[in-house]
Amino acid sequence: MDRCGWVGSDPLYEAYHDHEWGVPEHDSRALWEKLVLDGFQAGLSWITILRKRDSFRAAFQGFDPHVIAGWGADDVTRLLADPGIIRHRGKIEATIGNARAWQAVEAEGGFDRYLWNFVDGRPILNRWKSLAEVPAQTDLSLKISKDLKKRGFKFCGPTIVYAFMQAVGMVNDHLVTCPCHAKVAKMGQAARPGA
Template sequence: MAACKLNRCAWVSDDPLYQRYHDEVWGRPEREDDALFAKLCLDGQQAGLSWITILRKQKHYEDAFCQFNAKSIVTMPEEERARLIQNSGIIRNKLKINSIFKNAEAYLAIKEQGSFTDFIWQFTDGKTVINHWKTQQEVPVSTAASKNMAKALKKAGFTFVGETICYAFMQAVGMVNDHTTDCHCYADVCKEAIR
């Protein structure tokens, strides 16, 4: 008897890493400051690439950027920063590498004022937006909320945070539930939604 194939969102390939990410992480609410910072940095690295490319390199990014500890990132010695362009485990793009340093500074500045979680989640009023998309074609690439988030993050000093990247980030950290209604994760993610 053939194994039952789970119905997933159309963007997920047969790659087990991608499937695990979709099933266990994507769309599940994240409310921890450092985890949100790490995810925002990784989403910025995705610009112009597929998410699976970054997902495969995530461990290398964590090792290269001090497990995304912002204080350690901003105090990284110049020689170490300069060597990152030779690190084949990450995307060797100078602007993208430098963005993580800029983002760490901006993140720490926000943290001095309060919670980064509150700063990020304000764009959905602290709640998960539960969508009811039947097909992948219905899912937007940006929204008014992601445009507002991008604007606020840029003003705060972040880079690689355009409205499309911000919307992908919002989907990933459970600010919106964009699993299609036929996806096996949809109901569970609805239950985990912050209301």
């Protein structure tokens, strides 16, 4: 398979690329989990986060924002002692704050709807031929980043947001030479659920 060049040969990375990356995600909780994990990735490689994802899910109660929103200093201390995750105080504290911010957006009409409205409910279909063409951020990721920050989210700069958009299928950045490009494009042709 002629996968996107960033994948390499790690079976975990291959499975992530083939079955998750770029697939349109419409579950509000799953979207929030991915945004949090992309925030934890800042300064690290995605494979590092992917290898720790199960430990993150255990430590963060399945990434249930309703549970995490009620956490405080004792939970931060507990998480800072957990070797299975990235032990970064700022990112852990941001996750708790982001859970509260998520609750507010979810109550307004859904985190899913909020995010997908930025792309009119359908993925942006790019046709990159090489990794060199793929941007690290875009005007749209900057706009979404600013709006998330205005709503109280942290660790969501425009580069993190663009990586998130790629991962959750808001943008199809599989290279045109990758078999997943056509597969993901077909998935994105359907209108967003509830649109």
